[in-house]
Amino acid sequence: MAxxxxxxxxxxxxxxxMYKALLDRPEPEGTWWNTLGSASLFLFIMQGVTGIFLLMxxxxxxxxxxxxxxxxxxxxxxxxxIRGIHHWGANLMVFIVFVHxxxxxxxxxxxxxRELTWVIGVLLLLTTLGLGLTGYxxxxxxxxxxxxxxxxxxxxxxxxxxxxxxxVMRGGTDLSALTLSRFFATHVWVLPATLALLITAHLYxxxxxxxxxxxxxxx
Amino acid sequence: xxxxxxxSRRDFVKLVSGFFGTIMGAxxxxxxxxxxxxxxxxxxxxxxxxxPLGPVDQYQVGVPAPFNFTRTQVNGWERTSSSxxxxxxxxxxxxxxxxxxICTHLGCRVAWEETENAYVCPCHDAAFTxxxxxxxxxxxxxxDEYEFKIEDGNLFIFFKEG
Numbered sequence: 001m002a003x004x005x006x007x008x009x010x011x012x013x014x015x016x017x018m019y020k021a022l023l024d025r026p027e028p029e030g031t032w033w034n035t036l037g038s039a040s041l042f043l044f045i046m047q048g049v050t051g052i053f054l055l056m057x058x059x060x061x062x063x064x065x066x067x068x069x070x071x072x073x074x075x076x077x078x079x080x081x082i083r084g085i086h087h088w089g090a091n092l093m094v095f096i097v098f099v100h101x102x103x104x105x106x107x108x109x110x111x112x113x114r115e116l117t118w119v120i121g122v123l124l125l126l127t128t129l130g131l132g133l134t135g136y137x138x139x140x141x142x143x144x145x146x147x148x149x150x151x152x153x154x155x156x157x158x159x160x161x162x163x164x165x166x167x168v169m170r171g172g173t174d175l176s177a178l179t180l181s182r183f184f185a186t187h188v189w190v191l192p193a194t195l196a197l198l199i200t201a202h203l204y205x206x207x208x209x210x211x212x213x214x215x216x217x218x219x
Numbered sequence: 220x221x222x223x224x225x226x227s228r229r230d231f232v233k234l235v236s237g238f239f240g241t242i243m244g245a246x247x248x249x250x251x252x253x254x255x256x257x258x259x260x261x262x263x264x265x266x267x268x269x270x271p272l273g274p275v276d277q278y279q280v281g282v283p284a285p286f287n288f289t290r291t292q293v294n295g296w297e298r299t300s301s302s303x304x305x306x307x308x309x310x311x312x313x314x315x316x317x318x319x320x321i322c323t324h325l326g327c328r329v330a331w332e333e334t335e336n337a338y339v340c341p342c343h344d345a346a347f348t349x350x351x352x353x354x355x356x357x358x359x360x361x362x363d364e365y366e367f368k369i370e371d372g373n374l375f376i377f378f379k380e381g
Contacts, residue, residue, distance in 0.1 A: 064296055067296035068296045076254055077250070078253050078257075081250050081254075
């Protein structure tokens, strides 16, 4: 029965072909270092899922942001777990994406024909860092408030446009409710949507070119 | 060694991945369900309770004594304070009546007017007798009463949310 249902679906959706193209593609001999990209993808999905759950209670307003997080941590069943996974997953994601980049660099996997995969990968790293920056403000505690003050001041050191950049980031001259809402919007929509699009392109290129072989002594 | 395995290496890996994947998935999914349902499963704290109004000796016969108290409702991270009030009417040494000060017409707060010998509502000039019966004006029924009890010479009223 199950196989008949599968056949019916497969005939219309091409599930087997999709499986072969996406997951059953030929690969060169690899090591655990080759799994970091998949690990990054897994962490991104994990961050997305736990982030959506956090949104169910979090309130991006200066009046309630801190209290709503206290509520998640102390009152809601497993709130500490969901937020804990999101918090540590964020740290781990930055780390894993960075190590992934080091791996690609040391094995020279960024060379022809994979230059674009590398360029998109750099954008992925930057977007991930952006998510870390914007997410850091959302708890609205002393640490996040002053970390963001410093970060936006650093952005202000850019020659000529610096002051303007700081004001765009803060939504005005001061760190305020406007900063919190725009960091929130950036954190939950702008950057994740960007990341998802870039990941799609990144994966397409990986499937198109296959994974690179490690360089041999002759290379 | 020429030994044949009944389970192929590939199937074994699939099985183990599926097994641990299921455990990990359930480990996340079950808490997540609890997380979402949590506020619906909470009682929301005490919505009814006995409010102490002090020793009965302080209430004089025939003189309505105003009282008020505040209840705080906590919903998640939001606190809402509401004030309630009324009058303790000591009809005789042993008989009490505790009236709410909320006008039964549209919910304004009535006040005791000594000169008129009535509770008067500021909104539409309704008047109630000392026992809460309607004298004049639009209210459809007498003032609501609080259920009360006397323990060790102290008066308590029963407060119910909503």
